[in-house]
Amino acid sequence: MFDALSDKLNSVFKQLKGQGKLSEKNIADGLRAVRMALLEADVHYQVVKRLVADIKERALGQEVMGSLTPGQQVVKIVNESLTRLMGDTHEGLNLAGEKPVAVMLVGLQGSGKTTTAGKLAVLLRKEGKQPYLVPADIYRPAAIDQLKKVGGQLGVPVFDSTPEMNPVDICQQARVAAHKAGCDTLVLDTAGRLHIDEELMGELARIRTALKPTDILLVADAMTGQDAVNIAKSFDERLDIGGVVLSKMDGDARGGAALSIRSITGKPIKFIGVGEKLSDLEAFHPDRMASRILGMGDVLTMIEKA
């Protein structure tokens, strides 16, 4: 597939350089290559469709820069719009509120919530906060143990929940306990659930009402395919999320889900997970993500030099 794509791009970029304006005709191949690249990167079909139409509209009539072919210039325009679409600045956690505040992690099964809870504790501590971890997953076998071990490794206090307790009660009692322990920021680790699971989505809504978290982060796997739009839309509609953590970015996934999620919810991607270690959390960089999704590293370097 990648070979087919670069072959295609090469032929696109063989067109004559410079001179004249971008026209319907001289950008067609470039647009087609971009469309393929985005779909291959798992950007949602409808998002791609909208993007390609926007880009076409914006490109038409532009003067072709001296050193670029029309195809290259299209890629340049795409890269710029993707970067802009994903947000220009890095947004951190929202922690503004009466202490102790709560940050809530939600998402599908296995997306990386519990690990991210530990990573956020590391980050919070670095920022001079006193984090308090709250295991509110009573369903998955040993989920509570997992967060307790993570907290133990870090020396961060963890609420002593048990699977017999109710998740809403766990969170409420944890807030009292955190306050007593002199902690200012709760990190709520919730059970993985499907976005179509009415009962469990209702549970999240009840935790939200009870705790009023200052930030709710959807933890989504960077390898997610076309379903990312449905997942993000459902969690956002139900909970009005504050942002997204894109986990497992240390692999070779192109991460088109980032673009799908961003364009369907308008919510910022705040962090990326880049490994299993608790220090493996990084700020999100829209420009890096854009070129990763486009997967045209060589072309982009060439264009930047132009």
Next chain:
Amino acid sequence: SKTRRILTTDIDELFLGKKIVDDDMIEDLEELLITSDMGVQTTMDIMERISGKRSRIAGAGELKRVLKEEILAYFDALPEPVPEAAAKPHVVMVVGVNGVGKTTTIGKLAAHESKKGRKVLIAAADTFRAAAIEQISIWAERAGAEIVRHKDNADPAAVAYDGIEAAISRGADTVYVDTAGRLHTKVNLMEEIKKIQRTLSKRLPDAPHEVLLVLDATTGQNALSQAKMFNEALGITGIALTKLDGTAKGGIVVSICSELNIPLKYIGVGEGVEDLQPFDPKQFVEALF
């Protein structure tokens, strides 16, 4: 919106008020295939074949039939899955990237085997992830299976070796080896899992009899890269596709199975012990449309 519509509709609706396959319909079909994670190349291949037959397709029923046939063909001529009781002990190593459902799938499989009266042993060879051993221990108990476990951070190959050793001495019928999730791109972790495999065959020459790759249906095109690299490292004998109880279709398995010539054995449809089914291509294709 269009997105909603296409996901909740089927081909009948595409044909509403139309008698022939027109360009709009072809585009809608393309969307249907892409949004089920079938991938650009496979979608283009299928579309091309459908387009060729376009004039002969009259009506929704016929289009559906042709489409299903086209996709089913990808599952044709795959090797037969490894039979479950060919050797004693029958050793199954379960592998895959992080969080796809390896441990849960072992729990379900073990329960199923136990129920049939077979003696099952699980080797808890994920010694890395926090509380992975506790998690698989709970599943072993649920399943009525025995477990061999070491301490956190112990050598996973040593756990695997002890597992197979215990299985032989206790006369177990089946051994499942739970391994830590790892991204296929991490060279040292892939070396580690190769070592687990080598260790198993050192104790029992034909083992592992099955290397089961677990894929998450929510995953998009990256699943192909996962399958290729795990297959290169270990020689995958079967695939389990989990989390099909959501809205993701898992269409990428179509090209994975045919390209790598590996059978899809099981599908996961929930978190409960009963939520595992043998893969049925016809049912899978039905669920796509």
